[in-house]
Amino acid sequence: MKLSPALSRLIDALRTLPGVGPKTAQRMAFHLLQDGRPGAQSLASALGAALVSVKRCRRCRMLTEEDLCSVCAAPQRDTTLLCVVESPADVVAVEQSGSYRGLYFVLMGHLSPLDGVGPEQLGARELEALLGEGRVHELILATNSTVEGEATAHFLSELALRQGVRASRIAHGVPMGGELEYVDGGTLAHALSGRQLL
């Protein structure tokens, strides 16, 4: 079945979305052009507008269309704490936990030399300058608990050390509500080695 060129192009474009395969892309395209025309209009305009206006926060590299993102611009945040995360979604996740009042620094990735992602791409220079200002007392490394995330955390802890800033790593262990029986060995090993005296 050869679909018309405009339809095929739309389906191909939808396939670039994360987690969208050929079947889902086709279903989305038909929905957008059939029942979802008003939604499609607003998607096209919202996407166009976002592509033009959304850039990175001057300070923390979070996605925003302002000069400073809402966290960096808020006056009541604790400017002595800086939490390093890999992506904007991580900022949203930490904010939703409601347990952090400091500022963020978004790497937009992790160290991955094979993909051409080095310290430069992660904004290591900007981070170094930020720490050099002397306002940050602790750098909280909240990169993912993957090989790349750990390597990135290690690299940044040394960068913090050079600037005379204390670095800490978020705890890894058994998730809340998790049963030991079903937790994997690596997590359990982390939970044991990271045990705290009561």
Add this chain to the structure above:
Amino acid sequence: MKLSPALSRLIDALRTLPGVGPKTAQRMAFHLLQDGRPGAQSLASALGAALVSVKRCRRCRMLTEEDLCSVCAAPQRDTTLLCVVESPADVVAVEQSGSYRGLYFVLMGHLSPLDGVGPEQLGARELEALLGEGRVHELILATNSTVEGEATAHFLSELALRQGVRASRIAHGVPMGGELEYVDGGTLAHALSGRQLL
């Protein structure tokens, strides 16, 4: 966490896509504005172009930007067979099976009085006119095997009867490779009542 207005608008717009919830929409938005900017550009332009150019085939109501879709315009199709399906995706599925050489009629939905979808919305008048031309010898009802799909098939079979055209329903039964043990009772009942002499 209050995301910036342009970001929030994009996430809301992405949520109108079928099967996309708030988390997925957020992930898509961050991807589009971060690593996926070239893909985002082409998605915005492909969607805009499709919204302007894609309309329905004059004959079968399939989505296309031409006057006639590729199936209706093909000279070698069997014009005596007309297969009625609920959506453009069904046309793609039947075409991919490679077992049908006739033409299609796309209802773009099924009878659903509560949602305001009656014969008018499904193009019953166009279908009646098409059958009235006298070229179609058999109307194959390939609506879904749901309550609404069956009701729609029943309604269309009576419409075909009034035009003196034979109507048939696609077979329902055990799927190829399916094991009887795991097939639901309704399907098994259909398979039994629809048994054919060898």
